[in-house]
Amino acid sequence: MEFYGFVWALMILGFWSSDRRSTCTALTPDGLSLLTFKAAVSSDPADALSEWSEDDEDPCRWPGISCANISGTPRVVGVAVSGKNLSGYIPSELGTLLYLRRLNLHSNRLSGHIPSELFNATSLHSLFLYDNNLSGSIPPSLCDLPRLQNLDLSKNSIAGTIPLDLRHCRQLQRLLLAKNHLYGEIPAGIWPDMASLSQLDLSSNQFNGSIPTDIGELGSLSGTLNLSHNHFSGEIPSSLGRLPADVSLDLRFNNLSGEIPQTGSLSNQGPTAFLNNPLLCGFPLQNPCQDDAAPAPPGRQIPSPTTDATPEKRGLRPGLIILISIADAVGVALIGLIAVYVYWRVKDQDNACSCTGRSKLGGEGKVGICGCWRAGIGSEEEESDKGEGGGGEGDLVAIDKGFVFELDELLRASAYVLGKSGLGIVYKVVLGNGIPVAVRRLGEGGAQRYKEFSAEAQAIGRVKHPNIVRLRAYYWANDEKLLITDFISNGNLATALRGRAGQASLSWTLRLKIMKGAARGLAHLHECNPRKFVHGDVKPSNILLDVDYNAYISDFGLIRLISIAGNEVSSSSSGGFMGGALPVTKPAPLDRPNPYRAPEARSPNARPSQKSDIYSFGLVLFEMVTGKSPEFSSPSTPSTSSAGVDGIPELVRWVRRCFDEAKPLSEILDPVLLRELHAKKEVLGVFHVALSCTETDPEARPRMKTVSEILDRIGGA
Numbered sequence: 001m002e003f004y005g006f007v008w009a010l011m012i013l014g015f016w017s018s019d020r021r022s023t024c025t026a027l028t029p030d031g032l033s034l035l036t037f038k039a040a041v042s043s044d045p046a047d048a049l050s051e052w053s054e055d056d057e058d059p060c061r062w063p064g065i066s067c068a069n070i071s072g073t074p075r076v077v078g079v080a081v082s083g084k085n086l087s088g089y090i091p092s093e094l095g096t097l098l099y100l101r102r103l104n105l106h107s108n109r110l111s112g113h114i115p116s117e118l119f120n121a122t123s124l125h126s127l128f129l130y131d132n133n134l135s136g137s138i139p140p141s142l143c144d145l146p147r148l149q150n151l152d153l154s155k156n157s158i159a160g161t162i163p164l165d166l167r168h169c170r171q172l173q174r175l176l177l178a179k180n181h182l183y184g185e186i187p188a189g190i191w192p193d194m195a196s197l198s199q200l201d202l203s204s205n206q207f208n209g210s211i212p213t214d215i216g217e218l219g220s221l222s223g224t225l226n227l228s229h230n231h232f233s234g235e236i237p238s239s240l241g242r243l244p245a246d247v248s249l250d251l252r253f254n255n256l257s258g259e260i261p262q263t264g265s266l267s268n269q270g271p272t273a274f275l276n277n278p279l280l281c282g283f284p285l286q287n288p289c290q291d292d293a294a295p296a297p298p299g300r301q302i303p304s305p306t307t308d309a310t311p312e313k314r315g316l317r318p319g320l321i322i323l324i325s326i327a328d329a330v331g332v333a334l335i336g337l338i339a340v341y342v343y344w345r346v347k348d349q350d351n352a353c354s355c356t357g358r359s360k361l362g363g364e365g366k367v368g369i370c371g372c373w374r375a376g377i378g379s380e381e382e383e384s385d386k387g388e389g390g391g392g393e394g395d396l397v398a399i400d401k402g403f404v405f406e407l408d409e410l411l412r413a414s415a416y417v418l419g420k421s422g423l424g425i426v427y428k429v430v431l432g433n434g435i436p437v438a439v440r441r442l443g444e445g446g447a448q449r450y451k452e453f454s455a456e457a458q459a460i461g462r463v464k465h466p467n468i469v470r471l472r473a474y475y476w477a478n479d480e481k482l483l484i485t486d487f488i489s490n491g492n493l494a495t496a497l498r499g500r501a502g503q504a505s506l507s508w509t510l511r512l513k514i515m516k517g518a519a520r521g522l523a524h525l526h527e528c529n530p531r532k533f534v535h536g537d538v539k540p541s542n543i544l545l546d547v548d549y550n551a552y553i554s555d556f557g558l559i560r561l562i563s564i565a566g567n568e569v570s571s572s573s574s575g576g577f578m579g580g581a582l583p584v585t586k587p588a589p590l591d592r593p594n595p596y597r598a599p600e601a602r603s604p605n606a607r608p609s610q611k612s613d614i615y616s617f618g619l620v621l622f623e624m625v626t627g628k629s630p631e632f633s634s635p636s637t638p639s640t641s642s643a644g645v646d647g648i649p650e651l652v653r654w655v656r657r658c659f660d661e662a663k664p665l666s667e668i669l670d671p672v673l674l675r676e677l678h679a680k681k682e683v684l685g686v687f688h689v690a691l692s693c694t695e696t697d698p699e700a701r702p703r704m705k706t707v708s709e710i711l712d713r714i715g716g717a
Contacts, residue, residue, distance in 0.1 A: 030076040031059040036093040043087035080104040080661040092117035099123050104660050107131040116141045126150040143168035154178040162186050167193040174199040185209030192217045201226040210234035216242040223692045224700050228252040241266040246706040249273040250699055256280050259289045398473040399461030442481040442565050453564045459531055460557040467521030469554040481565045490547050494540035508676040510549045511624050512715055517551030518543045519708035526610050526704045536608035538616035539596040595630035599647030611698035618693025622651055625686055627670030652694045685714040
């Protein structure tokens, strides 16, 4: 009996083992290959792979795995396990996933070499392995992938040189190798064959030698060509001028020398593109190049002109005669100007009227009996007569010479409150000629710095562009400061995006129109005036709209004017009322940070910059296409704050995560826009612009001029 019991036990064990083996082999080959990756992971603190089980029939329901039905069989086409702090290595068995298109393992702690067998997965078109601890060299078999379009190996410890075989990656669109340990010269002959390359980042490595001249043949580049933080030497090749006009160069922190060529797109670069190359000279740097003429050798005397020993009468030289004539003409002109000046001063005193329109705010009746106030006349003379306090009287100074009205007209006109914020109260005032203006009252103020305030207001008022709210005039008195701007009648973008009562939300066509107009206005502020303004507070509430939905940038320079006037400005002030038609609103809470600020601009002592403006504009673009504000919290990252520890808004993280994981556009897009999916290419174009604007590294962001030009090409003018 014991013998038969033993046999029976063996039979049961055999059946169990057989059943167990059949269960294991039920998992598809793709699933088994993925389990080798799970086995290669030595640490999984977030349990990202805990649901990857050998008991499943296929891996298509595993977190991070995407499948497609190919010839009636589910096959793995996407692996996205990023930002999970996984430790371990990449196994070669992943190369057996023949239909794998996207491998996304970025932002982990994976180490070891990139196995060359990985490139047996010939369907791969996107490989994102950045921000790991990978080492070794760039595999020479990399370009055996016929469909490879996106390769990001940045932020690793990859060493070695750039392989010449890289030229075989003819379909490659993005090549990002920044922040590794690559070294040596970049071989010539790579770039002409990479006709599809749109993004190239080789920054923060140890490359040396000269910049290859054939990089200038990358006609599909856009955004930033980043070669910074290397050891490149020699002159900047003039062939880089053949790059597209919208390409921004970053050549900082190298050993480049010589004069910066002024050809093609090179002449459009700002000074930041060339900083920290001590031997570079020429425009746009403030380091002029030396004259070509060499000094005379030591000991060699320059011969003096020969003189005739015979005394001879000489007349005045022709050059001296010309100088004397010019001096006479200047003297006569100066005397004439003084006479005209004295005449007008005496005339003003005789008529008891200042043509600057000086009058005490709240005084009786008209400005003066002559009613001669006109824009800007006599403003400089009046400023020179005043101390820092501006005197006890008020000055109404018009900046636009075509904008003419009297002070009492402004004071007596009907007005109603448009809005209140930490930046003051704004009224709508209709002048006697029927023209509405917006008047912002800055308050009484403490510090009396009239000259500084006037200079700043004059500089702001000189900015003229169809997409910028014009500052027309200002009023200064010890107890009152006013700014008079154009009135824009259709509210702001923040209100329009959320829809008004009885009105539908913005269509895609209108959103694209607003994006383009706002980009043109901001680009003009940044580059098309002597001051190269920084806005410092770009957000939807500061983009005003008229009845035709033309966009107007408002409130630039406002915080600076308020601080000069001596008032405190809340760092979280919502603003957005300068010239806009808005309902009365309460100021934002003092402890609420501005969610549109760039990460580098969030520290208390940080100064805004043009690059932080561009980041904020990228957030505005994201909001316009997703319908979500920067304070949005994704389901996977519930949070009440608008940004993480590193200051990156969750909206930016979410959009990047969606693109990395190749989420359907329907899951990212504002639901209001889903019925307009015929504009899919336009929407994707805007997403890519916004992604480049919200790069964490400020220098990797494009110039606002570039952003505007790219947006103008989306969907036509």
